Amino acid sequence: MDELQAIRVDNDLNLPLYVLERPQFNQTYAVAMVDFGSIDSASGQIPAGSAHFLEHKLFAKQGFDSSQKYAQYGASSNAFTSYTKTAYLFKTVGQVENNLGVLLDLISEPYFTADNVQKEREIIGQEIQMYADMPEWVIEQVTLNNLYPQDALGNDIAGDLTSISQIDAKVLLDIYQTYYVPDRFRIYLAGSASTTAIQQYLTSITKQYPHLQEFAQRVPTNAIQQYPVLNPVKSMQRITFKAQRPHLMFGLRIDPQQRNLQQMIILQNQLELLFELILGDTATFHEQMVGQNLIDDSFSYSVIVERHYSLVLISMQTDQPEKLAQALHDYLFSDRILQELLPEKFVAVQRDSLGSYLFAQNYMENLALESAELNFYGLTYQQMFEVLSNINLQDLLELATNIFQEANLTTTYLEPKK
Amino acid sequence: MTKIINYNLAPGIEVIWLPSNKFSALKWKFNFIAPQIGSKTTARRLLADLLQRSNQKYSSEARLAQRLAFLYGTDLSAQTTILQNLNILSLAVTVPQVPHKDVNNQALTLLWQTLQHPNLVPTHDQFQEQAFQLEQYNLANLYESLTDNYALRASLAMHKMLYQNNPELVVPDFGCAKQLSTLNAGRLYHEYQQLLTTNRVIISIVGDPRQEIVPQRLEQLDFLASNYDLLKLESKNLVELPTNFIKKQTIEPLQQTQLVVAYKMTQNVSKAISHVLNMLLGGDDQALLFQQVREQAGLAYSIYSEVNVRQQFIIIQAGITAKDIVQVEDLIDQQIKNLTQKVDEQSLAHAKLAIINRRLVGSDSLNQQGERLLMKALDPKIILDDQYFIEQIQAVTVRQVKQAAADLVKVAEYDLIGSVENG
Numbered sequence: 001m002d003e004l005q006a007i008r009v010d011n012d013l014n015l016p017l018y019v020l021e022r023p024q025f026n027q028t029y030a031v032a033m034v035d036f037g038s039i040d041s042a043s044g045q046i047p048a049g050s051a052h053f054l055e056h057k058l059f060a061k062q063g064f065d066s067s068q069k070y071a072q073y074g075a076s077s078n079a080f081t082s083y084t085k086t087a088y089l090f091k092t093v094g095q096v097e098n099n100l101g102v103l104l105d106l107i108s109e110p111y112f113t114a115d116n117v118q119k120e121r122e123i124i125g126q127e128i129q130m131y132a133d134m135p136e137w138v139i140e141q142v143t144l145n146n147l148y149p150q151d152a153l154g155n156d157i158a159g160d161l162t163s164i165s166q167i168d169a170k171v172l173l174d175i176y177q178t179y180y181v182p183d184r185f186r187i188y189l190a191g192s193a194s195t196t197a198i199q200q201y202l203t204s205i206t207k208q209y210p211h212l213q214e215f216a217q218r219v220p221t222n223a224i225q226q227y228p229v230l231n232p233v234k235s236m237q238r239i240t241f242k243a244q245r246p247h248l249m250f251g252l253r254i255d256p257q258q259r260n261l262q263q264m265i266i267l268q269n270q271l272e273l274l275f276e277l278i279l280g281d282t283a284t285f286h287e288q289m290v291g292q293n294l295i296d297d298s299f300s301y302s303v304i305v306e307r308h309y310s311l312v313l314i315s316m317q318t319d320q321p322e323k324l325a326q327a328l329h330d331y332l333f334s335d336r337i338l339q340e341l342l343p344e345k346f347v348a349v350q351r352d353s354l355g356s357y358l359f360a361q362n363y364m365e366n367l368a369l370e371s372a373e374l375n376f377y378g379l380t381y382q383q384m385f386e387v388l389s390n391i392n393l394q395d396l397l398e399l400a401t402n403i404f405q406e407a408n409l410t411t412t413y414l415e416p417k418k
Numbered sequence: 419m420t421k422i423i424n425y426n427l428a429p430g431i432e433v434i435w436l437p438s439n440k441f442s443a444l445k446w447k448f449n450f451i452a453p454q455i456g457s458k459t460t461a462r463r464l465l466a467d468l469l470q471r472s473n474q475k476y477s478s479e480a481r482l483a484q485r486l487a488f489l490y491g492t493d494l495s496a497q498t499t500i501l502q503n504l505n506i507l508s509l510a511v512t513v514p515q516v517p518h519k520d521v522n523n524q525a526l527t528l529l530w531q532t533l534q535h536p537n538l539v540p541t542h543d544q545f546q547e548q549a550f551q552l553e554q555y556n557l558a559n560l561y562e563s564l565t566d567n568y569a570l571r572a573s574l575a576m577h578k579m580l581y582q583n584n585p586e587l588v589v590p591d592f593g594c595a596k597q598l599s600t601l602n603a604g605r606l607y608h609e610y611q612q613l614l615t616t617n618r619v620i621i622s623i624v625g626d627p628r629q630e631i632v633p634q635r636l637e638q639l640d641f642l643a644s645n646y647d648l649l650k651l652e653s654k655n656l657v658e659l660p661t662n663f664i665k666k667q668t669i670e671p672l673q674q675t676q677l678v679v680a681y682k683m684t685q686n687v688s689k690a691i692s693h694v695l696n697m698l699l700g701g702d703d704q705a706l707l708f709q710q711v712r713e714q715a716g717l718a719y720s721i722y723s724e725v726n727v728r729q730q731f732i733i734i735q736a737g738i739t740a741k742d743i744v745q746v747e748d749l750i751d752q753q754i755k756n757l758t759q760k761v762d763e764q765s766l767a768h769a770k771l772a773i774i775n776r777r778l779v780g781s782d783s784l785n786q787q788g789e790r791l792l793m794k795a796l797d798p799k800i801i802l803d804d805q806y807f808i809e810q811i812q813a814v815t816v817r818q819v820k821q822a823a824a825d826l827v828k829v830a831e832y833d834l835i836g837s838v839e840n841g
Contacts, residue, residue, distance in 0.1 A: 024440045026778040065713075071704045074771045093775040122716030129673040130719055130737050133836070135566055242671060244562040281483035290479065290552060296559045317563060348487035355491030358514035361442045362784055 004361065004382045006188065006371055007195045011202040013216040015104070015182055016375075019198060020190040020367050028096045028191035029364035030089065032107050033372040035186075036179040037084040037306075039152035040224050046175060047166040048152070049124070049159015052081040053117075054172050056124060058088070058106060060116045066106040075099045081157055084224075084306040085373065091365070096193045097201035101208060107185065108215035110176050112169035121164055128158050135243035139414045140313065143251040146234035146410040147311060153228060181218040186375045190367040227256055227308045233410050240417040247414035248321045250314040250328060254403050261307070261377045268305035269353070269388055271403075274396045275301050275312060276349045278337045285331050285340070294324045321413050329411075332404050338397065346393045353388050357381075422791065422802070423632075427639060430648050434791040435623040435632055441784045444522055444625030446529060446635075447510035449792055450617040451649055454505040456586045458609070459498075460557075460593025461601055462507050465609045466496035467553045468545055469509055474535035476528075477546070485528060490514045492525040494532065500591045502728060503652040504796075507613065509533060512784070515625075522631050534641050536610060543607060550603035561595045569720075569737065572676035572834045576733060579666065579830045580680055583658040614642060618649045622791040624784055651796040657729045665831045672836030675740040679750055681826040683730040690810040692732075695822045696725035697769040698757060700734055704768055706753040707734065715749060717742050732826065740835050747831075757823035761816045770811050777807050 006018040041050035059066045059079075070077040075092035088106055092099045131137045145154035158164075189198070206212050233253060259267060279286060279301055289295040298317040304310070318324045331337065360366040371381045379387070425433040452462070476482035486492050493512040498505060509532065513525040537549045544550075564570060574590060581588040589597070619642055626632050659682045683692070700707035700723025711721045721736035738746050780786040781804055790802050801807075 025782045027775075027782050067703050071702075071768050071772070074775050076702060076772070076775075091779065093778045119713075119716045123712060123719055126674070126717075126719035126737065126739070129739070129836075132673045133568055242566075244565045245559065282480050282487065284480070287478060287480045291548075293555060296556045298559065298563060317559065345484065348484050351489070352487035352491040355489075355514040355516070358442050358490065358516060359493075359512075362782075364782070 006380060009195055009199050013212055015187060016185060017187040019193050019195045020371065021193060021195060022191050022364065025191045025364060026093050027091055027364055028189055028193045029091050029368045030100060030103060030189040031087050031368045031372050032103055032185055032187045033085050033087040034180055035184045035224065035376055036086055037082050038155065038157040039083050041175055046171065047159060048155040048163040050167050050171055050175055051086055052158045053120065053124060053164060053167050054175060055079045055081045055086050057112060057117060057120050057172055058110060060111050061109065062111045066102055069102040070099060073098045083153060097197055100198065101205055104212060105209045107180065109211045110173060112172045114169055117169050124158060124164055125161055128161060135241050135247055135414055138241050139247050139249045139412050142237055142239055143249045143313060143410055143412045146237055147251040147253050148228055149231040149234060151229040153309060178222050181220050182216055183220055186372040188368040188372045191364040230255060233408055236411045238413045238415065240415045243414060243416040245317045246321045246416060248316050248318055248325055249412045251410045252312045253408040254310040255408065256308040262379060264305050264308060264310065265377045265379055266387055267310060268303055270391055270395055270399050271303040271312060273349050273353060273391060274399055275303060277345055278340045282345060283340050289327065294318055294320055294327065325411055337400055341393055341396055341400065343393060350388065354385065357384055425636060427636065430618045431642055432795050433621045433636060434795045436787055436791060437627050437629055438624055439627035441625060442515045443784055444513045444515065445510060445784050445788050446526060447508050447622045447788055448533065449620045449622065450507045450613045451620065452505050452617045453649060454500050454503055454586050456589050459505065459589040459591065460597035461606065461609045462505055463498045463593040464553055464557055464598065464601055465606055466498050466507050467557060468549060468606060469532055469536055470494055470496035471553060472537040472549055473532045474537060475531050477537055489521050489525050490516050492521065494528065498591050500587065501651065502656055504649060526635055530638065538607065544604040545606050547603050550606060554598060554601065557598055558595060568672060568676050568834055572678045572832055573735060575832045576678040576680055576830060579664055579832060580659055581657055587657065620792055620795040622788045624787045655729055659731060660829045663828055667833045667835055669835045669837050671838055673838050674737045675743065675836045676834040677736045677738055677743060677746060678832045679734045679828060680830040681732045682829045683822065683825055684827050685825040687730065687822045689727045690814050691818050691822050692725050692727045693773050694769050694811065694814045695819050696723055696732055697773055698761065698765060698819065699723045699753060702772050706756060710753055711736065711746060711749050717746050743833060754823060754826055758820050761819050763816065766816055766819065773811050774808050778804060
C-alpha cells in the first residue's frame with residue numbers, strides 16, 4: 001500500500017500540500033479544499049448560498065478568469081461546495097506545476113466587483129432553477145429541513161433566489177477574508193505529479209504570484225460551527241410536486257455523542273456497513289419488499305457524516321408509499337434488524353467495502369478528494385483499510401441498538417402532481 | 419504501449435486482451451453482437467438486466483449480491499449499446515486485485531456460471547417467472563422515472579426527430595415501455611438462445627499482467643458454438659437526417675426550459691476536424707457557447723455541444739429561462755457564424771490540447787481501455803495508439819474548421835418550455 005502514501009511537501013508558505021505519486025497514470029488531479037461550506041455561510045448574518053457563490057466567483061481575477069489560465073496549461077477545472085467544505089479542482093496531463101500555480105493564485109486573491117457579482121447571480125439563479133424541477137432534490141431538501149429545524153443544514157447549498165439577491169461583493173469579501181486562510185486548507189495532488197518538482201517550483205512561486213506571501217501569513221479569526229443545532233425533529237410532511245411516481249424519504253438523525261473527528265469517520269464506516277446489512281441487496285427485508293413490488297431499483301440509502309453531523313437518508317419511489325413507510329418503520333424499530341447482523345453476511349459487506357477502496361485507487365479524482373477530506377478528520381487514505389478491518393460485528397450491534405430513536409426520524413411523502 | 423494479444427478461437431469468436439498492471443482491477447467482458455433491430459431493442463436490454471441479477475446457482479438478487487460482496491465487491495454488470503448497425507449486449511466482471519488473495523478465478527467462475535446457467539425454470543425453456551417479472555417491473559418503473567429527467571427527455575425528443583426516418587435506430591438502447599409490455603419469460607429465453615448461437619462474440623480483457631488466467635479460461639469457451647454470422651460494423655453514415663428544418667415544442671409547468679438544437683454537417687468531415695469543431699463550439703468551459711451564453715450573457719448555467727462523428731451532426735443543449743429562448747437561439751447562431759470567420763490559432767491550440775488531454779485521461783480508465791479493445795476488434799483499421807490520435811488532431815487547420823462550420827446547417831430544434839414564472 002506504499003504507493004498510496006501521501007508525501008507532505010515542505011514549503012516556505014506553510015501550505016498544507018501533499019502528493020500521492022502514481023506515475024503509471026497520465027493525469028494529475030489536484031484539489032484545494034477549505035474547511036468552509038454552506039452551513040458556515042448560512043449561519044448568522046450571512047445569506048444562505050454565500051459559500052457556493054464565493055466558489056463560483058473566486059475564479060474571477062482582474063482582467064482574466066482562472067479557468068482561462070488552466071486552459072492555457074491544458075487543464076480542465078471545476079469546483080464544488082458541500083455542507084462543510086469548498087473544493088477547487090483541476091485535472092491535467094503535464095504542466096502540473098504551472099497548473100498548481102494557477103490553483104494557488106485562484107484561492108489566494110479575490111476580485112469581486114458589483115458587475116461580476118451580478119452576472120454570477122444570474123448564472124446561479126439558472127442553477128437553482130435546474131434543481132428546482134427535480135423531485136428527488138425537492139424531497140431531500142424538505143427532509144433535511146425537518147431533520148434539522150433552524151439549523152443551516154436545512155438550507156440548500158446554493159441558497160434560493162431571495163438569499164442570493166442579498167449577496168454582494170462585500171459579503172463575498174468578508175467571508176473570504178474570514179475563512180479562507182491557509183490553516184483551513186488541504187491541498188492534494190494525485191497522479192503523475194512529482195514531489196521533487198513541486199517542491200522546487202514552490203521555492204520560487206512568489207516571484208510569479210507575490211500575493212501568496214500575504215495569503216500565507218493569514219490566520220483564522222472566527223471559529224466554525226462543529227455541532228448541529230438539535231431542535232426537535234418534525235416527524236412527517238406531505239408535499240405534492242410534479243413527478244411521475246410517488247416518492248418517499250426517511251431521514252434519521254444520529255445525535256453527536258462524545259466523539260472526536262476521527263471517531264466520526266469510524267462512525268461513518270460503521271453506519272455504512274450497518275445499513276448495507278439491514279437494507280442492502282443482501283438483506284432479507286430488501287428481498288421481501290422487492291418480492292411484494294413495494295420497492296424497486298430506485299431504493300437507496302446514503303450515510304452523511306460532516307464534522308459532528310451524522311444522518312442517514314433512505315429514498316425510494318413506490319406505488320404504495322403508505323404501506324412501504326409502515327413496513328420500513330416497523331422493521332427499523334424492531335429486533336428484526338439485529339437478525340441481519342450475521343457473521344457471514346458481515347464478512348461479505350466488510351470485504352465489499354475494502355474492495356471499494358481498492359477500486360477507487362484507479363481514480364485519481366477519488367484519491368485526491370478522499371485524502372483531502374480525510375485529512376480534516378485526522379486520517380489518511382492508507383489508514384482506511386485498517387479502520388475498516390477493525391470494525392467488528394459487536395460494534396454494529398451496539399450501533400443498531402442505539403441509533404434508531406423515534407424522535408430522530410422524519411418521513412417525507414412526495415405525491416405526484418402530473 | 420503494452421502489446422495487445424489477439425485470439426481467434428473460432429469463426430465469430432475473438433478475444434482481444436491488454437495485459438496491463440496499470441489498474442488494481444481485472445476486467446473481463448463478453449460482448450455479444452447482433453444486428454440492431456428496432457423491435458428487439460427492449461428485449462435485449464431486459465435480457466441484460468436478467469443476466470446480471472441472478473443465475474441458477476445464485477437464484478435471487480440477495481444471493482448473488484452476497485457472493486459478489488464476498489469477492490471483495492466484484493462488479494458483475496450487463497448493458498446494451500447501439501453502435502451504428504450493431505446492438506452489443508455486454509456482460510462483464512470487474513475484479514479488485516486484493517493483495518495476497520486470488521479473487522480472479524472465483525469471479526470468473528461466477529461470470530461463466532451466469533452465462534452458461536442463467537436463472538431458468540427446471541424444464542430449461544424459459545426464465546424463472548418471478549425473476550422475469552421483477553426485471554420487467556424495474557424497467558417499467560425506470561421508464562416512468564426518466565420522464566422526470568427533463569434534460570434527458572429533451573435530448574431523447576431530439577433523437578426521435580433526427581432518427582425519424584430510421585426505424586431500426588429510433589428506439590434508445592434502453593428500450594421503450596411499449597415493447598416491454600409485450601415480452602414474457604419464454605421470449606426472453608429465446609433471446610438468450612439467440613445470443614449464444616447467432617451473435618458474434620468479442621471478449622475484451624484488461625489486466626492479468628502475470629498472464630496466468632486468460633489462457634486457462636480460453637479453454638473453457640466450448641459453450642459458445644462456432645456457427646456465428648460475422649457481423650461487421652458499418653462505417654458509413656446510416657441516418658437520413660431531416661432535409662428541411664423541423665421544430666417542436668412542449669409546454670409544461672417547469673421552472674427551467676430545455677433548448678436542444680441540431681446542426682447537420684453537409685459535407686463529409688473527418689473525425690479529427692469534427693472533434694475540434696465541437697470543442698471550439700461547446701466542448702468545454704473555454705468554448706464559444708459557454709463563454710458567450712453563460713459567462714457573458716448569464717443566460718444559462720449549463721450549455722454544451724456534442725458531436726456524432728459517424729452520423730455527422732452536432733447537438734447543442736442548454737437549460738435556460740423560457741423568456742430567453744429567442745436570445746439564446748440568436749447567440750447560438752452567432753457562435754456558429756463566428757466559427758466560420760474568427761477562429762484564431764490560440765483558440766485552435768487550446769481546443770486541440772483539450773481533446774488530446776481528454777484522450778490521454780481516457781487511457782487512464784479501465785473501462786475506456788476495454789471499449790477501445792472492442793472497437794479495435796470491430797474495426798481492425800482503427801489505430802489505438804495515443805500518439806496516432808494526437809497526430810490526427812494536431813493536423814487540423816484553422817481553414818478546415820472554418821469550412822466545416824460554414825457547412826453546418828440547422829436541421830432541428832426541440833424546446834421543452836417551462837411555464838413557471840420566476841421572480
